[in-house]
Amino acid sequence: MTTDGRPTAPGGAGGAGGAGGAVVELSIPVQADLVVLARLTAATVASRAGFGIEEVEDLRLAVEELCLSLVGPDDEGRLRFAYQQTDDAVTITCTFEPEEAGEPEGPGGPEGAGESGGAGQSGGTDQSGTGGDTRPEEELSLRILDALVDEHGRDGDGRGAVAWLRKRRALQSI
């Protein structure tokens, strides 16, 4: 369920951990074939947190949808992910930093390399034909997040937009 209660732990884009868990950070260019890295990291963090296989798979899909909810078809820039494990949950925060923002770059260096297509959903949308189809994936994406995680939300549009999710471990996994 979407809530207004943003997690405080990530402390914005790549903050240094809150109470309880270590924070794993990932920064990637907005590039469709790199989104898999966000999924892999989510799966690794969830596994280390003791999540069951089914929950790990849920989180893998959820983080993909989180990413897709932030970036549009023509967006360029970086996506910064912060993964935090706490006692019974994993919280993932994704921040979209548009290329034009001129914000300081991380150790990954300046982007621009390999901008072979944004990670936005137009990559897969059936857009041929007249007028362009609407993007049903946006609604589908929300339904997936609603079903797979305990909480999720989003702040801001475009520049500096942040989306986050939190998934708690099932009781039998604790």
Next chain:
Amino acid sequence: MDQTFEITENEAGGLPVVSVAGEIDVATAPQLRDRLQAQVAAGNATIGVDLLDVTFLDSTALGVLVGALKRCREAGGDLRLVMAEPRILKVFEITGLTGVFSIYATVDEAREGGR
């Protein structure tokens, strides 16, 4: 990053079947979209999509399938999905798409589906 992604096309008893293996995500979904569009453009109004070997599928993939379904129906046909993996079925269930697509457990059932 999509080394395991593969699309093949064949025919099962007169039903054109597009078989997908691997992960259908924002990076690979455009390939599926192109194949399905080509099938419809070639005059195939009813198409089977074999998802038995798909290991991951996101909303982008769903968008491609919904778009293809629309085109098939506009052409007087249907898009018949084949899937058995619970994780893949789950994605269709939670998005309410099980009531939209014709879903079969095997390619043979999909072939017989409209009869």
